[in-house]
Amino acid sequence: MSVGFIMLVHDALDRAALVARHLHEHGQPVVLHVDERVSDAEFKWFRDGLRNCDHIHFCPRHACEWGSWSIVAATLTASEVLLKNHPDLGHVYLASGSCLPLRPVAELQRYLEERPRTDFIESVTTDEVDWTIGGLDRERFTLRFPFSWKRRRRLFDGYVRLQRRLKFRRHIPSGLTPHLGSQWWCLTRETLLAILNDPRRVEYDRYFRRVWIPDESYFQTLSRLHTRHIESRSLTLSKxxxxxxxxxxxxxxxxxxxxxxxxVARKIWPEAEQLYRHFLAPPDLSLIRLEPNPLKIDRLFSRATERRIRGRTGLYMSARYPNNDRETRISAARYSVFQGFDELFDGFDIWLSRRTGNTVHNRLFSQNRVEFVDAVDITNGALSSSNLLRDYNPKAFLTNLIWNTRGSHQCFMFGPNDQQDISKTLANDTNAQISVISGAWAIPLFHSDRDFSDVRKEAARLQRIEAGFIELLRDSQTRARVSIWTLAEFIEDPMEKLQMILDELGGGVQRRLAEVPQMADLEGFGQFLQSLKNQGMSPHLMGDFPVLEPGQRTDGAQRPYLVR
Amino acid sequence: MDANGDWDATLNYLEKYRLRRQRLRLRLRAFRKRRELKPLMDRTQQIATGDTLLFCTLRNERNRLPFFLDYYRGLGIDHFFFVDNGSDDGSAEYLSRQADATVFLTHHSYKSARYGVDWLQWLQRLYGHGHWCLTVDADEFLVYPYCETRPIRALTDWLDASSVRSLGCLLLDMYPKEPINSVSCGEGENPLELAPWFDSGNYMIEKNHYYGNLWIQGGPRARVFFANDPKRAPAMNKIPLVKWSRHYAYVSSTHMLLPRGLNGVYDTQGGEKTSGCLLHAKFLDTLKSKSSEEIERQQHFSNSIEYRAYYKGLSDNPVLWTQWSEKYIGWRQLEILGLMSKGNWA
Known part of the structure; x- marks a missing residue:
């Protein structure tokens, strides 16, 4: 028993002819339905080309429009012609003009002969479907769709809305459970015949005429009434x-x-010369019995869809520019920002990079230049150290840096002396981890020998900036992971805090801290703060430092800050 | 459909009206400029339905043309339109001998024809309607996903099926490792082999809310010539491939178009649309003679500010190459680096 093919053809007629002839040469009858809208000249050329094939038939033509009844009508007409001319078929395979058989027809024949009672048709109830377009699944069966979705979208949508508002519902013929599935099926002759000769067919046809995309539901629903066994999958690879x-x-x-x-695969680009040549070539003699396994192709296409819908986080390019409020992850990977650490510890960046193996930049947002690690002029991705280029678009600078260095964790120092335009981006970025020792900016001022009134002014300026930054970080909108300590808090137990930071970074071996960076000398710092207060400024970000007369505390008393 | 959807919601009527007027003005302008074009070789009767067309204005590019034609024939361009703006090196004669080219001559001002856009727009209006039209310069080479295995027809068929009317590209400046004046491009040589390096990760993007396009700056030109004045750095966003309709108009070079739905070549919800790159093999020794010529003719953008900056930089014979430059291998590399995207084309 052989397999009969129905081919629905609407363009690329030369390719359809190639495939039809191939099937015919392998002894399978083919009925071709050519879209009415194909010009007569083209149709004549097509038919004449296949004239010498006695098992290729042409059925009366319908004008087919996507999503409309006409496609089902064409399929029904073609089925009737096929079953009338070839009453001895085992299965009937519905294909399109852009389908291509991937395996020798004999293998398909054998496969079907081994499963003589099985209908291969994807047929799923509407509750199980998640791939419908326009959010219409159940409603495909209960609303009317007189307008073309492709050509008259507004009327289509408006009419759907109107029916919803009026709570209009069509009555589904009794005994039918709506099912959906791929248009491309392979049914047994018995099932197809039963559908064609169903005593209630006139009623069903009238109902499905106004269902939306009936080619994905007509046979899928009706085959459930007549089948002996349904394998709910399509033998045609079509994604x-x-x-x-x-x-x-x-x-x-x-x-x-x-x-x-x-x-069989669909759909093949008509100009894919090599595919047609390869798969329509005479097969090797050894027939293989393998189950179809489209896993790799599934994966390829789902990755493509993923790329189109989700894209690559943290990438900004000519094809991807998410609106500001769209994304919680602004950059491509996690990174760490340290404020106040390089002021409290000498060589903090070097220490951190040695401990964690991360790339630790100095002040990336310093006023005069971008202080990349090792003070290079240019880094990954040819990103320049020019502060003018950086300040022209600070967010692009940051996202570029993180994108260019994906795979290695970036850390950098920040402070109230730096360009602050980036701070909002940092705070809004889920990927940012921001650690702040507030008030540490006062340490260089404390050590400087500038005129004290300058120092006071500068301290007031820096404190204002840092207070603003901290307020931003504490905002409920902030998405960055934030740790803030006052300077006083931090130096109470710096080892523990540093250990916490290292644990959070997680890079490398989790050992207890052995080596600590050298902490700045803070002797007399309390007195310095008191002097600022005396000058009328109120330094509050450092926390509470005891004001002690110089000499009241010995050097030894400060050691516990460093060694446990 | 898809490109238009979320734009339309934000349009207000006055803006729409102004844009419509502007588009009409641009089209009338092209209409006036039609007299400046003299046909040298007309093969337009060869054009068949569905052909992909290429449009190019040029001046003195004789050395580069053989490779240019080969490259685009290789991608499957069916017909070339050239406007020769007063070449004296035999470019026009060479082009008119090509079996798939239509050539027009003009000696009028490049600048007052909006850098050639008016001329091309007139030709696109006459011949491009309903075709996919690629508008490039003689030193720009289109790269799109799968371009080494799939002809441009595969791309345009797919865009058609997706109801997409335009393809966005990044203009990617290519440069040699040597000082740029020391590398010369002989006739028929592949400029992409002479200048195979590019900047991969220093592009800055802003959205132009009026026209809806992305304004991209960056690359070696911003890095070397415009580091002190980044705002002036040239735009790197291009929309060179469009399913043309006679109602369309390029606004500024091929950076953006009207109606502005065509500029929606990027996704705003976090996804990626299919896009390409235009490899820009400009930084070879021909540039210096070009720059002095362009400045003399005062024919380029913004009073030749761009060219003045180059010229100043070029007199130092700069090396654009850095140790972080990437060497061009193929489109997959550009895809991985995030300079272009396959989108959901697989």
Missing amino acids: FDFQGKPHVFYDDHMQLLRQSDCF
């Missing part, structure tokens, strides 16, 4: 993207298609 249009196969998919072991 749809998120817009509901089929993925297309090109020459460079050759290997994937060969490995898929599917019987």
Whole structure:
């Protein structure tokens, strides 16, 4: 018993002719339905080309429009012609003009002969479907769709809305449970015949005429009434993207298609010369019995859809520019920002990079230049150290740096002396980890021998900036992971705090801290703060430092800050 | 459809009206400029339905043309339109001998024809309607996903099926490792082999809310010539491939178009649309003679500010190459670096 093919053809007639002839040469009857909208001249050329094939038939033509009844009508007409001319078929395979058999027809025949009672048709109840377009699944069966979705979208949408508002519902013929599935099926002759000769067919046809996309539901629903056994999957490899249009196969998919072991693939780009030449070539004699396994192709296409819908986080480019409020992850990877650490510890950056193996930049946002690690002029991605370029678009600078260095954790120092334009981006970025020792900016001032009134002014300025930054970090909108200590808090137990930071960074071996960076000399710092107060400024970000007369505390008393 | 959707919501009527007027003005302008074009070789009767067309204005590019034509024939361009703006090196004659080229001559001002856009727009209006039209300069080479295995027709068929009317690109400046004046491009040589290096990760993007396009700056030109004045750095966003309709108009070079739905070549919800790169093989020794010529003719953008800056920089014979420059291998490399995207084309 052989397999009969129905091919629905609407363009690329030369390719359809190639495939039809191939099937015919392998002894399978084919009925071709050519879209009414194909010009008569083209149709004549097509038919004449296949004239000498006695098992190729042409059925009366319908004008087919996507999503409308006409496609089902065409399929029904073609089925009738096929079953009338070939009453001895085992199965009937519905294909399109852009389908291509990937395995020898004899293998398909054998496969079907071994499963003589099985209908291969994807048929799923509406509750189980998640791939419908426009959010219409159940409503496909209960609303009316007289307007074309492709050409008259507004009318289509408006009419759907109107029906929803009026709570209009069509009555589904009794005994039918709506099912959906791929248009491309392979049914047994018995099932197809039963559908065609169903005593209630007139009623069903009238109902499905106004269902939306009936080619995905007519046979899928009715075969449930007549089948002996349904395998709910399509033998045709046909993948749809998120817009509901089929993925297309090109020459460079050759290997994937060969490995898929599917019987038929759709849809093939008409100019994919190599695919047609390869798969329509005479087969090797050894027939293989393999189950279709389109896993790799599935993966390829789902990755493509993922790329289109989600994209690569932290990448800004000519094809991806998410609106500001769209993304919680502004940059591509996690990174750490340290404020106040390089002022409290000498050589903190070097120590940190040695401990963690991370890339530790100095002040990336310093006023005069970008202080990349090792003071280089240019870094990954040809990112320049020019502060003018950076300040022209600080967010782009940061996201570029993180994107260019993905795979290695970036750390950098920050402070109230730096360009602050970036602070909002930092605070809003889930990938940022910001550690602040507030008030540490006073340490260099404390050590400087500048005129004290200058120092006071500068201290007031820096405190204002840092207070603003901290307020931003404490805002409920902030997405960065933030730790803030006052200077006083931090130096109470710096080892523990540093250990916490290292644990959080997680890079490398989790050993207890042995080596601590050298802490700045803070003797007399309390007195310094008191002097600022005496000058009328109120330094509050450092926390509470005891005001002690110089000499009241010995050097020894400060040691516990450093060694446990 | 998809490109238009979220734009339309934000348009207000006055803005719409102004844009419509502007588009009409641009089209009338092109209409006036039609007299400046004299046909040298007309092969337009060869053009068939569905052909992909290429449009290019040029001046004295004779050395580069053989490779240019080969490259784009290789991608599957069916017909070339050239406007020769007064070449004296035999470019026009060479082009008119090509079996798939239509050539027009003009000696009028490049600048007052909006850098050639008006001329090309007139030709696009006459011949491009309903075709996919690629508008490039003689030193720009289009790279799109799968371009080494799939002809441009595969791309345009797919864009058609996706109801997408335009393809966005990053203009990617290519440069040699040597000082740029020391590398010369002989006839038929592949400029991309002479200048295979590019900057991979220093582009800055802003959105132009009026036209809806992205304004991209960066690359070696911003890094070397405009580091002190980044705002002036040239735009690197391009939309060179468009399913043309006679109602469309390029606004400024091929950076953006009207109606502005065509500029929506990027995704705003976090996804990536399919996009390409235009490899810009400009930084070879021909640039210096070009720059002095362009400054003399005062024919380039913004009073030749761009060219003045180059010229100043070029007299130092700069090396654009750095140890962080990337060497061009192919489109997959650009895809991985995030300079272009496959989108959901697989």
